[in-house]
Amino acid sequence: MIQRLSTRLALAGTALCASLPSWASGAIEGPVKQRDLNWHAIIMFVLFVAFTLGITYWAARRTRSAKDFYAAGGGITGFQNGLAIAGDYMSAASFLGISALVMGSGYDGLIYSIGFLVGWPLITFLVAERLRNLGKYTFADVASYRLSQTPVRCFAAVGTLVTVLLYLIAQMVGAGKLIQLLFGMSYSSAVLIVGVLMVMYVTFGGMLATTWVQIIKAVLLLCGATFMAFMVLAATGFSFETMFATAVATHPKGIAIMSPGGLVSNPIDAISLGVGLMFGTAGLPHILMRFFTVKDAKEARKSVFYATGFIGYFYILTFIIGFGAIMMVLGKPEFTETIMKDGKPLTQLIGGANMAAVHLANAVGGDFFLGFISAVAFATILAVVSGLTLSGASAVSHDLYANVFARGRADEAHEIRVSKMATLALGVLAILLGIAFEKQNVAFMVGLAFSIAASANFPVLFMSMFWKGLTTRGAVIGGSAGLICAILMIVLGPTVWVKVLGNAAAIFPYDNPSIFSMPLAFIVTWLVSTLDKSESAQREKALFLPQFIRSMTGIGAEGAAKH
Amino acid sequence: MDEALIQRIQNNPKFRELEHKKTSLSWLLSIAMLVIYYGLILMIAFSPKTLGTPLAAGSVTTIGIPLGLLVIVSAFVLTGIYVRRANTEFDKLNAELIEETRQ
Numbered sequence: 001m002i003q004r005l006s007t008r009l010a011l012a013g014t015a016l017c018a019s020l021p022s023w024a025s026g027a028i029e030g031p032v033k034q035r036d037l038n039w040h041a042i043i044m045f046v047l048f049v050a051f052t053l054g055i056t057y058w059a060a061r062r063t064r065s066a067k068d069f070y071a072a073g074g075g076i077t078g079f080q081n082g083l084a085i086a087g088d089y090m091s092a093a094s095f096l097g098i099s100a101l102v103m104g105s106g107y108d109g110l111i112y113s114i115g116f117l118v119g120w121p122l123i124t125f126l127v128a129e130r131l132r133n134l135g136k137y138t139f140a141d142v143a144s145y146r147l148s149q150t151p152v153r154c155f156a157a158v159g160t161l162v163t164v165l166l167y168l169i170a171q172m173v174g175a176g177k178l179i180q181l182l183f184g185m186s187y188s189s190a191v192l193i194v195g196v197l198m199v200m201y202v203t204f205g206g207m208l209a210t211t212w213v214q215i216i217k218a219v220l221l222l223c224g225a226t227f228m229a230f231m232v233l234a235a236t237g238f239s240f241e242t243m244f245a246t247a248v249a250t251h252p253k254g255i256a257i258m259s260p261g262g263l264v265s266n267p268i269d270a271i272s273l274g275v276g277l278m279f280g281t282a283g284l285p286h287i288l289m290r291f292f293t294v295k296d297a298k299e300a301r302k303s304v305f306y307a308t309g310f311i312g313y314f315y316i317l318t319f320i321i322g323f324g325a326i327m328m329v330l331g332k333p334e335f336t337e338t339i340m341k342d343g344k345p346l347t348q349l350i351g352g353a354n355m356a357a358v359h360l361a362n363a364v365g366g367d368f369f370l371g372f373i374s375a376v377a378f379a380t381i382l383a384v385v386s387g388l389t390l391s392g393a394s395a396v397s398h399d400l401y402a403n404v405f406a407r408g409r410a411d412e413a414h415e416i417r418v419s420k421m422a423t424l425a426l427g428v429l430a431i432l433l434g435i436a437f438e439k440q441n442v443a444f445m446v447g448l449a450f451s452i453a454a455s456a457n458f459p460v461l462f463m464s465m466f467w468k469g470l471t472t473r474g475a476v477i478g479g480s481a482g483l484i485c486a487i488l489m490i491v492l493g494p495t496v497w498v499k500v501l502g503n504a505a506a507i508f509p510y511d512n513p514s515i516f517s518m519p520l521a522f523i524v525t526w527l528v529s530t531l532d533k534s535e536s537a538q539r540e541k542a543l544f545l546p547q548f549i550r551s552m553t554g555i556g557a558e559g560a561a562k563h
Numbered sequence: 564m565d566e567a568l569i570q571r572i573q574n575n576p577k578f579r580e581l582e583h584k585k586t587s588l589s590w591l592l593s594i595a596m597l598v599i600y601y602g603l604i605l606m607i608a609f610s611p612k613t614l615g616t617p618l619a620a621g622s623v624t625t626i627g628i629p630l631g632l633l634v635i636v637s638a639f640v641l642t643g644i645y646v647r648r649a650n651t652e653f654d655k656l657n658a659e660l661i662e663e664t665r666q
Binding site: 111113120121124126129168238249258261270278298305326545548552 | 582592612622645660
């Protein structure tokens with residue numbers, strides 16, 4: 001197996017050098033050579049697919065109403081939802097990417113994991129239960145609660161679709177390359193399989209199937225990562241000091257891996273990245289949607305508590321796995337290859353740096369476990385894209401179709417049909433975009449999705465729940481300002497302007513725009529709302545009190561469907 | 564929700580108590596999380612050497628490792644504090660409020 005790996009794999013340009021981490025997008029950057037079919041992985045993946053399709057069949061029979069389709073009937077428990085949220089968050093990119101980052105630069109990897117985690121407590125304290133008490137299926141329900149439906153829903157739908165599409169492209173491209181590497185399939189067939197399966201899960205099984213796919217995958221991933229971390233610690237006699245000492249002795253950077261290094265050297269970028277990660281989490285539509293799947297505010301709170309626990313535990317595991325990779329994978333001849341890059345020979349990990357965790361799986365558990373981790377990585381991508389697609393489809397059917405186009409008079413059967421058509425359309429779009437972006441550097445896309453979520457979705461959602469003075473005009477203009485500003489700054493910044501478009505110097509100097517674009521959204525929203533003296537603005541302000549009472553007490557909130 | 568119910572809830576002292584307790588706890592914990600996280604980020608940005616100090620003389624483990632893990636654990640603990648109080652104390656108060664204002 002190792003022999004085959006080393007002779008067949010080659011990958012160029014995987015360096016995790018951008019300050020927007022390349023793992024954040026797809027797992028793999030640059031061209032990837034196909035390898036031999038990996039039968040262990042394929043058999044395990046087929047088992048996963050068969051099992052989840054069985055669940056989809058079961059879920060399809062229980063999915064009748066719109067509430068079933070969008071919110072699994074509101075009958076998911078806090079613990080289950082916690083696992084599903086964790087599953088949404090622990091993507092293949094973050095598993096492979098963070099462990100690779102830890103392997104490459106040690107301590108810096110931990111900084112990123114922490115950034116991804118600290119948004120969750122804020123969601124618990126400020127967002128989760130209020131969202132549950134006010135909304136029905138999408139976060140636009142909450143943002144437009146007392147505002148004018150058409151403009152606010154249109155804005156929220158745009159915010160949702162842009163975030164979802166960027167995230168989806170990054171996942172599809174990552175999926176194609178990863179599967180090409182791990183399974184030995186061609187890029188386009190991998191993208192096609194992901195697209196077809198996700199459409200099946202979502203159209204037939206709705207939120208119920210999507211949630212269970214997510215839960216199963218989260219459990220598999222947590223078990224796999226736990227086993228790897230356990231084996232790493234067992235190899236060092238369960239002593240962190242021994243593990244760190246061995247890693248420092250092996251790593252070319254030596255003792256430098258034990259302290260913050262060059263990855264977050266610029267203070268403004270470091271803080272801006274932190275802002276984007278922290279508040280972006282609270283504005284991701286597919287995550288926010290999960291809070292409508294539980295029966296009440298109490299379960300919503302519990303679900304974030306469990307999710308925070310699982311995600312925190314997972315990041316500690318990836319940290320150990322990264323150090324394990326330094327000890328057992330880095331520099332070992334069986335895991336390295338020499339490729340030609342820009343005419344110069346370059347020695348790197350087979351398949352690129354992001355393969356660290358995969359090689360470690362081989363080192364600690366042999367071929368069988370390597371197959372298991374590969375199958376889990378594929379399952380992970382599948383589960384994440386399903387959640388994203390469902391959330392994008394809901395923005396189309398629930399926000400745009402039912403509430404804007406049909407002005408709230410669409411019947412449920414129609415709305416669900418539109419949602420399924422939207423899912424199909426998104427699936428086709430995802431496959432096409434996945435193929436179109438195969439050769440592109442999509443590293444910036446997840447970062448952009450987080451920045452937009454933090455600069456457009458989050459400010460509007462937050463102000464609608466906490467600030468009496470918010471008006472329709474303020475929400476739409478302020479949110480749009482954040483959206484446009486985030487996109488512009490990313491396009492003009494070093495990641496896109498220089499690395500993707502090939503210009504000499506960046507017009508905007510930072511990689512991460514959130515520290516500017518998020519406050520801008522808040523200021524514009526505040527300013528426009530304050531200056532808005534229209535009659536509708538007065539009415540909207542007066543409606544804050546009933547909304548506030550409902551958000552605090554849950555009186556009038558959506559209950560769970562009775563089956 | 565009708566006008567009369569809103570009035571009753573708004574005038575009930577338990578609503579004000581609930582609002583006060585919930586809001587102050589949410590903000591207190593949010594600020595705690597922000598201070599902990601940005602404290603670490605500012606240290607990384609302006610004084611990375613501090614985090615690179617060995618834990619004990621001769622050890623490779625640096626102060627940054629337990630501090631980083633502590634931030635992860637604190638996120639979990641703070642969330643736990645909020646959920647525990649909200650699911651017991653606040654929900655009890657809320658149930659009483661709903662009971663008292665129902666007609």
